[in-house]
Amino acid sequence: MMSSQDRSEIAFFDVETTIPARTGQKHAILEFGSILVCPRTLVELDNYSTLVKPSDVSLISLSSVRCNGISGKDVASAPTFAQIADRVFDILDGRIWAGHNINRFDCPRIREAFQEINRPAPEPKGTIDSLTLLTQKFGRRAGDMKMASLATYFGLGDQSHRSLDDVRMNLEVLKYCATVLFLESSLPDVLTANSWVSPNAITRSRGNRKASPEVTGSNNGTPSSSSLVKDHQVTPPQNNSFVDNHPILSLMTPGLGDCELNLAEPGSEPAPDPFNMSPLSNLVEGGCIRPDDTIMETSSESLNLSTANSSNTFRDCIDFLKPDEISVPSITVVLAPGFNGLHKLQILHKNSVFHVCCNHMKVRFGISTKFVDYAGRPRLSFVLDASPDLCQILDACDNLAQKRSLDSGSSSDWRPVVARKAGFVNSPTIRLHIPTVWDGNNARLSTEIYQKESSSTQRVVFSRYDIAELDALLAPGTFMDVYFSLDPYDYQQNAGIRLVAKKLVVHS
Incomplete structure (x- = not known):
């Protein structure tokens, strides 16, 4: 991968894991894949992927094999996570992390894996969870918004459930979504006339089902439920103009405190928080x-x-x-x-x-x-x-x-x-x-x-x-x-x- 001194790239990553067979059993990482992407050109600069041998190969159940196709035989000669930990840390630490559903799945798996080998886990300076943010900004046009559904929606083929393939597909999905939203914002009266969800769609809160305008920026009011998570109190890029107009970085989850990104107009009322789950x-x-x-x-x-x-x-x-x-x-x-x-x-x-x-x-x-x-x-x-x-x-x-x-x-x-x-x-x-x-x-x-x-x-x-x-x-x-x-x-x-x-x- 690139020099550890260069932290400007976006690290798209994905892990494939075992599926717990009983209550209380943890996921074991079977594969790690990542690509480093230039935030200005969206060009893939480098990549890394490897199968990972879990400490207990018997954790690979038939359900796991059906999900990602990785069997015990496949990982028999693969390195353990402890053996690739340095590489994974160098790829992720201090960079923007991106992936589909990473806040709820991939990020916790990475932290658990480092905890199991008694090492500090890498920390991001920003996160882009495409499941949460595309659901907010792109609506439910692709149904359940799973990666396979999004890939089908845009005609990108079938999801392989292998790490490197999935992160590359994730980047392509983001490009397509960002392009559609950009085009719709250019000619909203024409391009959104027959759209399921317009760029300025009225969304409904799960709590009270009352309509509220969708917003694209954070606010200075009550922090969102997602931003209250300690592990995701991260620092976004400081160039607001660049971030605001960037097709990918505009989706990034900002941090809190002095580093909070405020996209509201001066003197305007704080925008409603799309992630506020109190209702x-x-x-x-x-x-x-x-x-x-x-x-x-x-x-x-x-x-x-x-x-x-x-x-x-x-x-x-x-x-x-x-x-x-x-x-x-x-x-x-x-x-x-x-x-x-x-x-x-x-x-x-x-x-x-x-x-x-x-x-x-x-x-x-x-x-x-x-x-x-x-x-x-x-x-x-x-x-x-x-x-x-x-x-x-x-x-x-x-x-x-x-x-x-x-x-x-x-x-x-x-x-x-x-x-x-x-x-x-x-x-x-x-x-x-x-x-x-x-x-x-x-x-x-x-x-x-x-x-x-x-x-x-x-x-x-x-x-x-x-x-x-x-x-x-x-x-x-x-x-x-x-x-x-x-x-x-x-x-x-x-x-x-x-x-x-x-x-x-x-x-x-």
């Missing part, structure tokens, strides 16, 4: 939280536990059915309209959306924080023993949803909702997720929690956020009545049904 709380309180929305979770504060008399505040309009009220032949799975014109799976009972209520369920494992969101904040969940009646219903939902997923063209690895571990086939379990909403500096649970005693039931009110307090309340062996939704998901080659807790009644 999501309205969606959660309305009982409409979706699997992808649960990523906005945090454990940044401690909290005190208090109780209040329960009332009829819970969503009476939601149809919760007990297992004996559910007829398996009446369960269907359909493709329903989702966000931004996309479709997602929806599970129905007698042609109506339904939620499940199960009484006297036993906690097998308490609160887990091993799952995290893109910012490294814990996503809370716990494990319950599942009765045979409930397993029969969930297995039926699983089978129907998986078939519908395959019929719709998904190639993601399906994860069963009921866990049956070897040696414990007669003790099936389910994982229940407790969504947490982060609103500014405050975190709160969206699940309603009650404590039931012999003579009364009281609402548990969390005034501050303390996972340890919640873990003590939901300790192993505790019995509770559980109200939950069934939310299908398909994300990063993993698909399944996520069970989301709406209400918990803990038996004292």
Whole structure:
């Protein structure tokens, strides 16, 4: 690669990894690929790619091979990550990083790999995550905005899921998107007349679904949720004119503080933040939280536990059915309209959306924080023993949803909702997720929690956020009545049904 003294290039990079076969298992890097690109001409200046042998080759499952085609035999003679760490560090450190979904996937994998060999990870001076930013600026013209969908949209061929090929395709996609947006901005009345999303499109917030003008710059108001992530507090180039008009650098995520890039006109009001997820709380309180929305979770504060008399505040309009009220032949799975014109799976009972209520369920494992969101904040969940009646219903939902997923063209690895571990086939379990909403500096649970005693039931009110307090309340062996939704998901080659807790009644 180029001299380590020259840090002006954009480092497009991609990693191919194993697909975890069980809960808690990490991804292992199987391939690293990168190209260095001149930010002014977009010409590829240099490249590097290599297969990587994981510390445990048995982690390469059939799902991994199906996804990227890299087998244990392919990496048998490849270097370990420790052997290529110097090269990777030299490529990435101090440069602008670019890639598709890198903030949520590739960047964490790089940091994990360096952590495993007890070495400091490289740090970027800027990031360009083409998934997030093209979705904002280009709209949902290419459907789900995955790299394969974008490549098909622009006629660039099939995605190979190999690192070097993918980063080159990523650069081409950015060029095409930037060109289309440039042309549309030149003749907006002509070129956007029949466009799905115009350059000045009105976008909808996931939280309140109210229209707000799309913006292209950051502001001096409340920092965005993405810019609050410590790992991405980076320094953008300082030439605002150059950045503003650059087809690629105009998409870069700026840093905070003294280095914040303010593209607003002098004296104008701060522009609304397109990444502000605080309105999501309205969606959660309305009982409409979706699997992808649960990523906005945090454990940044401690909290005190208090109780209040329960009332009829819970969503009476939601149809919760007990297992004996559910007829398996009446369960269907359909493709329903989702966000931004996309479709997602929806599970129905007698042609109506339904939620499940199960009484006297036993906690097998308490609160887990091993799952995290893109910012490294814990996503809370716990494990319950599942009765045979409930397993029969969930297995039926699983089978129907998986078939519908395959019929719709998904190639993601399906994860069963009921866990049956070897040696414990007669003790099936389910994982229940407790969504947490982060609103500014405050975190709160969206699940309603009650404590039931012999003579009364009281609402548990969390005034501050303390996972340890919640873990003590939901300790192993505790019995509770559980109200939950069934939310299908398909994300990063993993698909399944996520069970989301709406209400918990803990038996004292």
